Each structure stands twice: as structure tokens, then as C-alpha cells.
Amino acid sequence: MKKIFVIALVFFFSINSAQVESSGNLDVSNFYPLFFIDAANYKSNEIGKTRVDIFIQVPYASLQFVLENNKYAAKYSIQLTLYDEDNEKKIIERIWNEEVYANNFEETKAQFSYNYSYKNFVVEPGIYQLRCELTDRDSRKNYAVNAVANVADFQNDLNLSDIIFISKKIETPQGIQIVPNVSHEVTRKDSVIQFFYEIYSKKNEEINLNYRVRDKNGEFIYSDSETRTIDSGKTRIYAAISGKTFSLGSYDLFVQVMDNDNKLIQTISKKFQSKIFGLPTSINDLDKAIDQMIYIASDSELDEIQETEDYEEKLVKFQNFWKTxxxxxxxxxxxxFIEYYRRVAYADEQFKNYVEGWRTDMGMIYILLGPPSNVERQPVALSSKPYEVWEYYEINRRFVFVDETGFGDYRLLNPVYGDWYRFRR
Structure with a gap:
């Protein structure tokens, strides 16, 4: 049975610098989104300290399920460690095991099946290094997220907690409980996007709250406001973006608190992604995703989609191509569809230098052929330039990449691009 934590009054901030890493060599199956992690800081009952909550969401598809007693079981361990700013001193560590059960094989691969975990730290305000490591206990695969955690100080007369997007809000006799939207993902079908935060004040006062959403081009496309009378202490705010749909892409939600003279007191923000059902989660920009089809689409197919001006018509053509x-x-x-853009995302992360990773020679070969059977690396030496040799046993091919500049710009030795393009799938 899927385990779901319903957490009352927990709030999270996005770790923008988080990177998902893999311990395997160029294994595309080990690439984001292997799991989602959100961290939050809010006012603690301990004077001079802040509580940091960690919420982890693991897709079933990232786990190895084994048939046990007519059910499918997956087991994994999580190690959560907080270090000082220099990443030298371990401050706090949490290690625990998780077990997940599914009734059938289809459930183990379902797109929206997740397992959730929750932990918290109480620490002094400051800058910390956070590492979350997940180990599948059956496959022994290991994944990790490294991030900088800025732990806030709540000593001002008025402070805001971080924003949490709400997946589900539940009314109970004990009060409102919320299930956080850890991935920060919404869809174009969502007519209302709920979120939550807290205000800490040292006095009773009337304040003005502004809500604004900024798109990837830096333009504010949504704005709303309200006036609230808050009490001394903690005030819980449940708010929503309504009457607005968001196209595919990345957005920033801003919450601003103003006094009665309309003077800005504090601003908080949080990113969210608008997705389209059926599209790989790594796709955030339709035009860019179309450009990335260069290794699988013919010139005429690519031109036909790129030259379409209407966004909705372009999206339909993009989806129809992948249906074929x-x-x-x-x-x-x-x-x-999913595998191709996982490869694109991996290539973009691993092989970027002067250009985007998916545009590099390594990126091209990786996207076309997937992870190599074997990789031989030659670092800097007096007698030769750095190079890598990728071998693909199944097709009996070998690719040599040479770093001519010494800055990680590996180029394919003796490239015959027309030949490589015949491997298009």
C-alpha cells in the first residue's frame, strides 16, 4: 500500500541549487527526476533557532520492485546530512529505511505513484550544505541531491515563512491539514493553485498582501492582493492563484507584505513548473524541446513544427510526432518519448561547456545511442591531450572524444555526422 504523509502546517522553500547526481557511469535511467526534495525553514519555539523541515517524494518508477507474497515490494534507504557552510563539519544526520508496496506491476511504473518521507532539523540561522542520498536496497543504485540551504532568521518585527504549494487540503476536527506539492508542478488543467505560508508578527496590525506571478521572460502575468488583520504571534495564510492557466514553462510566485502606507516590508518567492500531461517532466519549454528533436526528426518534420506560429497548433504537431x-x-x-528527453536532460547536465550539453558531440552520441557499454578516460598527460573512448558492444562501434582546449570541450575525433545520424531511432 502506498504510504502518504499528510502533514499539518508544514512549509517548504525550493532548493534552487539542487543537483541530482548518479553513482553510475552515464546511466540515463539514473537521471532526474529520480526523486523530489523540498526543504523549509520557519520559526521555532527554541529562541535563536529555526526549524528546517525536509520532505522527500520518490516516484515508484525510480525504485526496483520485487514480487513478494503476491505483491510488489521496493525497499530503499535515505541518508539526510546537514553540514556547515564549508562542507567540513557534520551538524546533523538522519538515516532511515522505507518500504513501498504495489498491488500489480502496472502500479510500480505509474506516472503519478509516489512514496513520501518527512524529517526536520532545529538549527541556528545561517548557510549550510545539505546532502540527501537515496539507496535502492535491491538494485544497490545510489542517487544524491546536494544543495545550499539558507536557514532564515526570524528576529524582525514581522517575518514571513516560506511558501508551500498545496497538493491537497483536508478539513479535520483538529484543523486544516495539507499534503504538500513537493515537485512544485502544476498543469494547464489546474484552475486553482493553492499555497500556504505563515506570518510572524510582534503586534496586532493590518497589512496588505500582494501576490504576483512572473514568467520566464521576466513579465508579470498575474497579480492579486488582499488586506489582512493579523494578531501578535503566528498567522496562518491559505491563499490561491485562481482564474489563470499557465502555459508550459517555469514561473515565480511572489508574496509581498506591505504596511498601511504601502511600504514594502518583506518579499518571499517560490518557483513552480507548469506541465502538460503526457509530456516528460524535463520539458519546460516547448520551442526548446522542438529544437532538441534534431537527432530523431527529419529536416522536413522539424521545419514543419518549428515554422508553426500558433502555440496550440505547434503543441499538437509536437505531440503527434511523438505518437508516431x-x-x-x-x-x-x-x-x-520519455527516454529520449531523459537522455537530452542527462546530456545537457553532464556535457555542457561553451554550449548546451545536448548540442555537444558527446551529447549527440549519447542521445542517439544511450549510455555506452564501456568508458575509458585518459586525463591530462604530458604526452597526450585528455580524451574519452566510448564503446558500444551491441553495434560494434567505438567513439573517441578529444579535449583539444583543455577546458572540457570534448570533440568527436574524425566525425562523419551523416553516418552517426543513421542511428536515429
């Missing part, structure tokens, strides 16, 4: 690549149209998920 679906090996099993009767299922909800298109494995070729």
Missing part, C-alpha cells in the same frame, strides 16, 4: 514513435499507443505513457 510510440511502440504501444494503447498505454498512457510513451517510453520512447
Amino acid at each position: 514513435k510510440d511502440p504501444n499507443p494503447n498505454t498512457e505513457e510513451n517510453p520512447v
Whole structure:
């Protein structure tokens, strides 16, 4: 049975610098989103300290399930460690095990099946290094997130906690409980986007609250406001963005608190992503995703989509192209579609230098052929330039990449691009 933590009054801030790492060599299956993590800081009951809450959301698809007693079981461990700013001294560590059960094989791969974990720290305000490591106890695969955690100080006369997006709000006899939206993802079908935060004040006062949303181009596309009378101490705010749908992409939600003279007191913000059902989660920009089809689409197919001016029509053509690549149209998920953009995302992260990683020679080969069977690396030496050799045993091919500049700009030795393009899938 899927375990879900329903947490009352927990709030999280986005760790913008988090990177998902893999311990395997160029294993595309080990790439984001292997799991989502959100961290929060808010006012603690301990004077001079802040409480940091950690919420972890693990997709079933990232886990190895084994059939046990007519059910599918997955087991994994999580190690959560907080270090000082220099990453030298361990401040706090939490280690625990999780077990997940599914009734059938289809559930183990379902797009919206997750397991949730929650932990917290109480620490002094400051800058910390956070590491969250997940180990699958059956496959032995290991994944990690490293991030800088800025722990806030709540000593001003008025302070705001971090924002948490709400997946579900539940009314109980004990009060309102919320299930956090850890991934910060919404869809174009969401007519209301709920969120929560707290205000800490040293006096009773009337304040003005402004809510604004900024798109990836820096333009504010949504604005709303309200006036609140708050009491001394803690005030819980449940708010929502309504009457607005968001196209595919990344957005920033801003909450501003103003006094009666309309003077800005504090601003907090949080990113969220608008997704389209059926599209890989790594896709945040339609035009960029179309450009990245260069390794799988013909020139005429690419031109046909790129030259379409209407956004909705362009989206339909993009989706129709990938339907032609679906090996099993009767299922909800298109494995070729998902795999291709996982490779693109991995290449973009691992091979970037002067250009985006998916545009590099390494990125091209990786996207076309996937992870190599073997990688041989030659670092800097007096007698030769750094190089890597990728071998693909199944097709009996070998690719040599040489770093001519010494700055990690690996180029394919003797490239015959027309030849490599015949590997398009």
C-alpha cells in the first residue's frame, strides 16, 4: 500500500541549487527526476533557532520492485546530512529505511505513484550544505541531491515563512491539514493553485498582501492582493492563484507584505513548473524541446513544427510526432518519448561547456545511442591531450572524444555526422 504523509502546517522553500547526481557511469535511467526534495525553514519555539523541515517524494518508477507474497515490494534507504557552510563539519544526520508496496506491476511504473518521507532539523540561522542520498536496497543504485540551504532568521518585527504549494487540503476536527506539492508542478488543467505560508508578527496590525506571478521572460502575468488583520504571534495564510492557466514553462510566485502606507516590508518567492500531461517532466519549454528533436526528426518534420506560429497548433504537431514513435499507443505513457528527453536532460547536465550539453558531440552520441557499454578516460598527460573512448558492444562501434582546449570541450575525433545520424531511432 502506498504510504502518504499528510502533514499539518508544514512549509517548504525550493532548493534552487539542487543537483541530482548518479553513482553510475552515464546511466540515463539514473537521471532526474529520480526523486523530489523540498526543504523549509520557519520559526521555532527554541529562541535563536529555526526549524528546517525536509520532505522527500520518490516516484515508484525510480525504485526496483520485487514480487513478494503476491505483491510488489521496493525497499530503499535515505541518508539526510546537514553540514556547515564549508562542507567540513557534520551538524546533523538522519538515516532511515522505507518500504513501498504495489498491488500489480502496472502500479510500480505509474506516472503519478509516489512514496513520501518527512524529517526536520532545529538549527541556528545561517548557510549550510545539505546532502540527501537515496539507496535502492535491491538494485544497490545510489542517487544524491546536494544543495545550499539558507536557514532564515526570524528576529524582525514581522517575518514571513516560506511558501508551500498545496497538493491537497483536508478539513479535520483538529484543523486544516495539507499534503504538500513537493515537485512544485502544476498543469494547464489546474484552475486553482493553492499555497500556504505563515506570518510572524510582534503586534496586532493590518497589512496588505500582494501576490504576483512572473514568467520566464521576466513579465508579470498575474497579480492579486488582499488586506489582512493579523494578531501578535503566528498567522496562518491559505491563499490561491485562481482564474489563470499557465502555459508550459517555469514561473515565480511572489508574496509581498506591505504596511498601511504601502511600504514594502518583506518579499518571499517560490518557483513552480507548469506541465502538460503526457509530456516528460524535463520539458519546460516547448520551442526548446522542438529544437532538441534534431537527432530523431527529419529536416522536413522539424521545419514543419518549428515554422508553426500558433502555440496550440505547434503543441499538437509536437505531440503527434511523438505518437508516431510510440511502440504501444494503447498505454498512457510513451517510453520512447520519455527516454529520449531523459537522455537530452542527462546530456545537457553532464556535457555542457561553451554550449548546451545536448548540442555537444558527446551529447549527440549519447542521445542517439544511450549510455555506452564501456568508458575509458585518459586525463591530462604530458604526452597526450585528455580524451574519452566510448564503446558500444551491441553495434560494434567505438567513439573517441578529444579535449583539444583543455577546458572540457570534448570533440568527436574524425566525425562523419551523416553516418552517426543513421542511428536515429
